[in-house]
Amino acid sequence: MAEPYLRVENLQKQFGPFIALGGVDLEIYPGEVHALLGDNGAGKSTLIKTLAGVHQPSGGQIYVEGKPVNFRSPRDASSAGIGTVYQDLALNQLMSITRNFFMGREIKGPLGTLKMDEMNKIAHDEMLKIGIDFSDPTQAVGTMSGGQRQTLAIARAIYFGARVLILDEPTSALGQKQQMEVLKTIKRVRARGDIGIIFITHNEIHSKLVADRFTFLALGKVIGSGTLQELADEDIRKLMAGGAEMADLEQELAAI
Ligand SMILES: Nc1ncnc2c1ncn2[C@@H]1O[C@H](COP(=O)(O)OP(=O)(O)O)[C@@H](O)[C@H]1O
Ligand SMILES: [Mg+2]
Known part of the structure; x- marks a missing residue:
């Protein structure tokens, strides 16, 4: 396989005495969708905020194209x-x-005037590439559907140079049709072949529809990872629940 674009080795993050990430390893390859799954409080947001330079790690190392980086x-x-x-x-x-x-990266002419025609064309073309043909980009964002807004945010990140795209629960606040639109966008980005996607979700079905590889977090640790072939279906259900025995919980539920 090719070099991973992004590699995380033994990444740790503490908030005071609390260990939010207890040594996480992760590799993201170009052209791959990597689903990051785990229950509330597992550490998903902490992990991606550390990759995005919002938090500084307490330990471990991030590598980009094989070189150690400190954001x-x-x-x-x-x-x-x-x-x-x-x-x-x-x-x-x-x-x-x-x-x-x-937003903040406008194309300007020599006198500082905004080149609106050029920017309208770019915004339109970049969104079209990943699936929405919004003929009038001068319209307010308020007129877009939730799925289209996701596509706008994704197209923007790609245009401004993302090689790894981190999507934090992109389907969770949407209706079912909109969710499918976002999954289509994810597959179109994947099809480019040059961008790796970290797809954070609570939704096992969504992850299986688009992901090549899965990493499950629980209490700040990786409790399972691999391709769908490597992870048996029943394992995924257990891993989603943070390793708890889902069958036990379901039995308890049925007994009430
Ligand atoms: N800034 C912070 N200060 C203290 N604790 C935090 C902070 N951010 C997250 N945590 C804690 O870290 C754990 C993991 O949280 P988070 O990364 O948001 O999980 P997830 O996104 O998987 O739901 C939680 O117990 C949360 O309370
Ligand atoms: Mg979160």
Whole structure:
């Protein structure tokens, strides 16, 4: 297999005495969707915030294309090709699609005037590449569906250089049709072949629809990882529940 674009070795993060990440290993390859699964409190958000330069690790090492890196800020991570799409998407509903696409990175002419035509075209074309043909990017983001907003945030991250795209629960706040739209977008990005995706989800079905590889976190540790072939179906159910015996819990539930 090719070199992983991103590699994490024994990553640790403590908040005071509390160990949120207790030594996590992870590899992200170009052209691969890597599902990161785990119950609430498992450490998923802490892990991706550390990869995104929001948190500094307490131990361990992050490597980008084989070289050790230390992200002191989200800007560092973003310049290294780590693009993060958070659940709230960081979009301004009242502003146009194009203005949201560029937000702070506008293309300007010599006198500082915004090159709106050029920016509209880029915003339109970049979103079209991954599946939405929004003919009028001068419309406000508020007019877009939840799935389209995800696509906008993803297209923006890619245009500005993401080689690893971190998607934090991109399907969790959406209706079922919108969820399928987002999964389609994820597959289209995957099909480019040059971008690795970390897909954080609570949803086992969604992860199986798009992911090549799975990592399960519980209490800050990796409790299982591998391809679908490597992980038997029943294992996945146990791993989703943080290693607890789901069957026991279901029996208890049925007994009430
Ligand atoms: N900034 C913080 N300060 C203290 N504890 C935190 C902080 N962020 C997360 N935690 C704790 O770390 C654990 C993992 O949280 P988190 O990474 O958000 O899990 P997940 O995203 O998998 O639900 C939780 O017990 C949470 O309370
Ligand atoms: Mg979280």
